[in-house]
Amino acid sequence: MARRPDHELTAHVRPDGYLDLSSRRTGKRHRCGPRGTTMWLALQRSDWQPELAADEIALRLGVDPDSIRCDIQAWLVHFREAGE
Template identity: 80%
Template sequence: MMRHDRELVARVLPDGYLELFSPRTGKRHRCGPRGTTMWLALQRSDWQPTLAAEEIAAQLGVDPDSIRCDIEAWSAHFREADA
């Protein structure tokens, strides 16, 4: 299970992009609509990638395993960037 960084500030901008800001590192990340969708699904699923993937896969009519891999890779990118 993933854990949301309580210090991470997230906001969805009017253009549909997600901005993540880490006050600890001072780094900002801007995510497109795909990243925004993953972030919102993770929030709704209590940060559980499998549940988030199932939600997104049902909306798109695709295999949840491929979406879960995308979510895990996307999440790993941020863990590495903020290390």
């Protein structure tokens, strides 16, 4: 099931490939490296469907989608636990 980010979450991709996420609701800020940025952008393009995002990334990188799915799920759990 797709779960969109909190509407008060702002995201900014920096020129160096890092993603800055900040929540006006919680005041928390996170910086993600290029790998997290890639996952964020793929999730956006796939309407926040982790399976579709993993398929997109795996196709681009020529890797097994299952390994990418695990990475995306772990990344999402991290942010859900952080309240983002």
